[in-house]
Structures are given as structure tokens and as C-alpha cells.
Amino acid sequence: MQPAIVTVVFRAGLLLLYPKRATVLDCRTGRKDGTACLDSELPLCEALGEAYVVNDGMNQLVLEHLDPRAWRAKAPGKGARPIVAIVTHMHNIRRKWIRLSAPHIKLPAELDRARCTQKQAQVALADSARKCAEMIREGLAGQESRVPKFHRDGWARRWPAGAGMFTYMVVHDAHHRGQVCMLAHQLGYKLPMKVNYGMWGWEKLWKECGFSGPR
Numbered sequence: 001m002q003p004a005i006v007t008v009v010f011r012a013g014l015l016l017l018y019p020k021r022a023t024v025l026d027c028r029t030g031r032k033d034g035t036a037c038l039d040s041e042l043p044l045c046e047a048l049g050e051a052y053v054v055n056d057g058m059n060q061l062v063l064e065h066l067d068p069r070a071w072r073a074k075a076p077g078k079g080a081r082p083i084v085a086i087v088t089h090m091h092n093i094r095r096k097w098i099r100l101s102a103p104h105i106k107l108p109a110e111l112d113r114a115r116c117t118q119k120q121a122q123v124a125l126a127d128s129a130r131k132c133a134e135m136i137r138e139g140l141a142g143q144e145s146r147v148p149k150f151h152r153d154g155w156a157r158r159w160p161a162g163a164g165m166f167t168y169m170v171v172h173d174a175h176h177r178g179q180v181c182m183l184a185h186q187l188g189y190k191l192p193m194k195v196n197y198g199m200w201g202w203e204k205l206w207k208e209c210g211f212s213g214p215r
Helices: 003-017 044-065 083-101 118-139 163-186 193-198 202-208
Strands: none
Touching: 044 083, 044 118, 044 163, 044 193, 044 202, 083 118, 083 163, 118 163
């Protein structure tokens, strides 16, 4: 997938984060004149929804520059999962969170690790990130919340939809993203330095995802 296409997907995701305002306000800033919103003008639930989409921007950066030969290469170590299995799991577990916690949100399509391509994974992750961001926004909306509990798996206890939910979702992505980076290096397909630096260029990531900047 070309970076521009991913950005369009992210910007479309922002329309869901601002469903009542998207037709009248700038899609990147939330204002008619395109100027940046002050922190006090943006509810925390929407700011965290943006942050989750930007978190996925890091996944997109990794997959965009991952050598295709690493995608299905056998991982070193007994029982270790290849990169394709890790990435499809990241998407499919998001799908499970939505199914269990926010059944009113349309589920993203499930990925099959046996057939999924690198480009298909990028598109799917962008879609599930957008829908998870919608779930975060709704879960943290206070008394108006349509997602009162976060249910991460069938065996797990339900949590209140709050800071723990958001943190768990981000840490899950970060854990597996780190695995992908490590595996690429171990397989001899080390990611370029611009990826390592790019994951920490947060101001740039925010803008590339269609937002005005960190909030």
C-alpha cells in the first residue's frame, strides 16, 4: 500500500471520530477555518481516539518498509510465529475486542494468516484501528457511553471502559510491533533507520495520520 492511501484511510477514520461535525469542520483540526483546536476544546475521549490511530501509524510505517521476504520467513526458535502470524493476530484481536465490547460497531473483516499479503494487512490494520478508535471514543464518553465495559477475551473479566482499556490496547500493539522489528533483524532483513527514528517522530506521525498534532 502506498503511504498516501493509508493516510486517506486514517482521515476517513477521523470522520467516524467526529460523526456529528465531519460535514462542517476541517477533518484534520475540528475547526471550520482549519486552525488547531486548543486542548481544552477537544474532549479527552476524542484525543485518545486520535492517539490510537497514530499508534497504528507506527505499524503502518513498519509494514511499509518491511522487506517482503521477511513476511513469511520461518522465525528462529521452536514454536516461534512468523511475522505474518503476528500481524494478522494484531488485527484479529482488535476485531475480538470490538465484537465483545462494542457489538454495535461493524466488525472489520477477519484476516487469514495463510493467505494474507503484506499490503492486505496494512489496509486491514488501518480499518481496525479506525474502529477501535471509535470504540475508545464511545467508551470514554462518560454517561453517554455505549461501551460501558471492555471485554478483551472470553476467558477474561470485564473491565470498566477507561484508562486501563486504552493502555491495554496500545501496549498490545507495541508488544507485537517490537516482536516484528526484532524478528526482521534476526532474519537478516533489518528495518531501515528511518523507521526506528520515524516511530519517535510523533509530531510528523500525527500530521501524516491527518491530525494537527499531539494533544
